[in-house]
Amino acid sequence: MKNVIVIGAGPAGLMASIKLAEMGHKVTVFESMPKIARKLGISGKGRGNITNSCSYEEFLKHFNNNGRFLKTAFRCFFNTDLINFFRNEGITTTEERGGRIFIGSGRATDAVNALHKALLKRKINLMVNSPVSELLIDNRTCLGVSSNGRQHRSDAVILATGGKSYPATGSTGQGYELAKACGHSIVTPLPSLVALKCDTDLSSIQSVSLKNISAELRVENKKVSAKFGELNFTDGNLGGPIILSLSREAVPAINSGKNCAIILDLKPALDSEKLDARILRDIEIKKHENLLSLMRGFLPIDLCYFFINKLSLSYKLKVSDLTKNVRMLIKSGLKELKFNLVDYCKWENAIVTSGGVSTKEIVATTMESKLIKNLYFCGEIIDIDADTGGFNLQAAFSTGYLAALSLNSKVD
Numbered sequence: 206m207k208n209v210i211v212i213g214a215g216p217a218g219l220m221a222s223i224k225l226a227e228m229g230h231k232v233t234v235f236e237s238m239p240k241i242a243r244k245l246g247i248s249g250k251g252r253g254n255i256t257n258s259c260s261y262e263e264f265l266k267h268f269n270n271n272g273r274f275l276k277t278a279f280r281c282f283f284n285t286d287l288i289n290f291f292r293n294e295g296i297t298t299t300e301e302r303g304g305r306i307f308i309g310s311g312r313a314t315d316a317v318n319a320l321h322k323a324l325l326k327r328k329i330n331l332m333v334n335s336p337v338s339e340l341l342i343d344n345r346t347c348l349g350v351s352s353n354g355r356q357h358r359s360d361a362v363i364l365a366t367g368g369k370s371y372p373a374t375g376s377t378g379q380g381y382e383l384a385k386a387c388g389h390s391i392v393t394p395l396p397s398l399v400a401l402k403c404d405t406d407l408s409s410i411q412s413v414s415l416k417n418i419s420a421e422l423r424v425e426n427k428k429v430s431a432k433f434g435e436l437n438f439t440d441g442n443l444g445g446p447i448i449l450s451l452s453r454e455a456v457p458a459i460n461s462g463k464n465c466a467i468i469l470d471l472k473p474a475l476d477s478e479k480l481d482a483r484i485l486r487d488i489e490i491k492k493h494e495n496l497l498s499l500m501r502g503f504l505p506i507d508l509c510y511f512f513i514n515k516l517s518l519s520y521k522l523k524v525s526d527l528t529k530n531v532r533m534l535i536k537s538g539l540k541e542l543k544f545n546l547v548d549y550c551k552w553e554n555a556i557v558t559s560g561g562v563s564t565k566e567i568v569a570t571t572m573e574s575k576l577i578k579n580l581y582f583c584g585e586i587i588d589i590d591a592d593t594g595g596f597n598l599q600a601a602f603s604t605g606y607l608a609a610l611s612l613n614s615k616v617d
């Protein structure tokens with residue numbers, strides 16, 4: 206039996222703790238917050254999108270370049286294993302659009318409560334309000350931790366402190382300092398899956414949400430990526446699922462001072478020719494009305510005013526007076542509405558962190574540090590991040606599971 210300390214009671218640390226305790230080890234979890242897994246509790250808009258039903262190959266495609274690092278973790282514990290794990294803890298799941306698996310009750314906090322019960326059932330020692338401030342290292346070996354001015358010894362330590370996003374949930378990036386202090390390299394953490402800021406005032410369309418549209422990210426005028434789906438303008442930023450996905454490539458580009466823009470195709474189902482024919486048809490039907498009335502046939506009303514202003518036109522313009530040039534302007538506005546990006550929202554609003562402890566210094570088949578003996582990593586603290594869709598939580602649970610498994614089989 207090993208005496209193991211886990212730092213961080215998020216999905217990664219909790220899975221590692223539960224698995225280790227099941228295998229007969231003595232586990233103590235240090236959590237800086239008064240309660241466990243606050244981020245899991247608000248995940249998926251409070252509904253907990255814990256994984257995705259897609260295949261292993263498809264799953265890996267949703268991660269950054271380090272997706273390969275997760276191969277063993279996913280082979281050991283994948284989506285159906287996670288669903289079964291929760292089922293055994295009394296939590297059902299339900300599948301939605303895009304293979305997204307949510308907590309069946311619609312409450313992510315039910316998953317948190319189930320994990321809490323699982324800790325109690327397995328007699329895991331949970332120390333809340335106990336931030337770890339130091340790893341005890343001697344001769345390149347981890348011997349335990351310091352918390353609240355006291356030292357605690359153990360046979361191994363698992364660092365599962367998460368990233369830097371949503372710091373109010375407890376993940377403040379302190380784990381990076383602990384890893385750095387014992388020699389680990391940190392790939393610069395940046396907010397990811399985050400709303401983007403542009404140079405246009407979007408306050409008049411804050412309540413507009415658009416479905417089935419295409420958005421393209423251009424960096425230095427070159428198409429880098431494109432997504433189809435839902436977008437919104439909440440808080441005067443470009444947001445919603447497709448923008449969050451594009452932010453994974455937009456944030457590093459903005460950060461390095463590159464010229465970035467989002468181009469919206471508001472009518473992706475119509476090619477340029479068909480759209481022109483449709484505009485011409487509507488002009489004929491609405492020839493006695495004004496431009497606002499014409500645009501209402503194409504866009505939600507709030508967006509009509511914004512759109513007409515953005516094209517520097519007047520909504521009172523008579524449809525019968527529209528020139529060919531104006532018609533072409535409208536058509537290209539609908540197909541290529543451009544927003545120059547100037548910034549991105551900060552840590553407080555980012556769903557995940559890109560960057561973190563370098564995967565080059567962690568053994569992918571065990572999650573053990575290559576630099577410090579008896580130190581393991583799991584979850585978002587590692588330089589891995591993925592799209593929305595349940596991929597990030599699965600990575601946290603899977604790496605936690607693998608850390609426990611390899612610690613169990615390790616012979617000293």
Ligand SMILES: Cc1cc2nc3c(=O)[nH]c(=O)nc-3n(C[C@H](O)[C@H](O)[C@H](O)COP(=O)(O)OP(=O)(O)OC[C@H]3O[C@@H](n4cnc5c(N)ncnc54)[C@H](O)[C@@H]3O)c2cc1C
Nearest residue numbers: 213215216217237248249254337367375584585595597598
């Ligand atoms: C609003 C929001 C919605 C999300 N929705 C989804 C979703 O639906 N699907 C999905 O796949 N992903 C989602 N994510 C991402 C997902 O929640 C994270 O990737 C996941 O929680 C990471 O798990 P973790 O255990 O590595 O870290 P965390 O969940 O961040 O847990 C780390 C824990 O460590 C503790 N800690 C930190 N430092 C210390 C210290 N020094 N000492 C002791 N304890 C410490 C923290 O308090 C925290 O409890 C969402 C994220 C946010 C912010």
